[in-house]
Amino acid sequence: MSNLKRIFSYTVLIIASIVSIFPFLWMIVSSTNKSVEVTKGKLLPGSHFIENLHNLLDTVDLVPALMNSAKISITTTILGMLIASLAGYGFEIFKSKSKDFLFNFLLLSMMIPFAALMVPLFRMFGNISQNMPMIGIDTMSAVILPTVTTAFLIFFFRQSTKMFPKEILEAGRIDGLSELGIFLRIYVPTMKTTYAAAAIITFMASWNSYLWPLVILQSPENQTIPLLISNLGSSYSPDFGMNMTAIVIATLPVALIFFIMQKHFVAGMMGSVK
């Protein structure tokens, strides 16, 4: 590589990195400053983080919103893993023409925009509300149910199952294990990395989802973190320091997961296009 090219490459990459990181840095720095300092364009960290946090806890129900988001995301992730991996395994191990047709049909659901589903789903849960208020409008179940199974996740598990050594399954059968036993005792432990990648993607999507919770959740005590952040953003005269503190806290869990499991996350994303 010539010197000129090298300088060019590094310059472009450094600028791209600064542009990518700057909003994060600004968010973190601002969460330690007073609102006035943020509007003045202060770019150095201050000492007001605790004060901002106090204001935040006094103004909004941050902890309940975090708990709601955690409940929804963890349930969605566990159920999603279970249902999608069973299906991905089933589609790959027990192949047949009709099942391949069903698989392709299910993949079509990836093309359906959520905006087209929103109104019918809302009415569906409205009808359910009349008989079973437990899973109707304004419940955690109503948030979870429509998003828990995605064709993408099934596709992801089926692709990964292609790599699974089939002889091990035969060995399990000869040892007299049931098909479900083989799945639970051989497949699940062997596919740990696949589960990890799928879990991160599902958890992040669920933690960050906005439109469906906005539609289906109504009472303030049920609101999730994105709904809370959105309300903060729409206030007429925002307390910037306090709002940034809220955003930092909302972003922290997923950012941590990302840094710890970065390899799996990237592997998972790329697995989706193999």
Added chain:
Amino acid sequence: MQTAKSGRKLRAKNAVIGWSFVLVAAVLICLFYFYPMIQALIMSFQTGSGANLTFTGFDNYVRLFKDPTFLTTVKNTVIYLIIQVPIMILLALFLSVLLNNKSLKLKGFFRTAIFLPCVTSLVAYSVIFKYLFGQDGIVNIMLMKVSLISEPIQWLTDPFWAKVAIIIAITWRWTGYNMIFYLSALQNVDESIYEAAKIDGASSVQQFFKITIPMLKPIILFTSITSTIGTLQLFDEVMNITKGGPGNATMTISQYIYNLSFKYTPDFGYAATVSYAIVIMIVIFSIIQFKVAGDKNE
């Protein structure tokens, strides 16, 4: 005879087990994707406020083409699409080529930094961008400090600049995401092709357009289709950065559906009709992209 019979029995048993593995997932997807799709189609021929709908034939579809708000939202969405998607894909390709260089140092840092925006929630980053691009926001402050502008740009209150701000925001969020796909595809490209091109005297620019882009065509097709579908469904950003304003200058089709259903006097039937407009647009754009990619193949 005995073994053939038991073989058949075993196969039948396996078929039952196989179906039972996929059953729950198939039922849930049919229940929460395909059934609502059919419901939406039926609703698109009905009208009325809230849950009381009556059948009115094609009235909603006629209304669609005369509805100035709908036409504005389609125009806005298409503008986002045809400006943002090509910019983002070229930028992602360009960055991935730079990062694919073997002798580059700090590769891990650059990759993580550029990918980082993908982990933020759409709402959280939208609110941050709303503040960044406020009239007294840090972007204006910095542009004025370096004397690029003499007075603050009305990022969020001017119809033109508001669209620009949205496009910048989406590009910031998704370029790294696309870059990762290209980077992984580039790692599978045989180095010797570039060596041969270099010997033949091809410049870096020629190599980029004559080798890299054609080689990555399938993955470019994949990312442009997912980006197109994503842009046609754009909601979180616009809702949280500009609320669709000023006027309806940044409103997207998804946001219009939301407003029709839950903000204005609810009109579920017409909202369902508008939602089918997105479905049709997704189908049309996907076909176009397949056609364009297919033609280059010949």
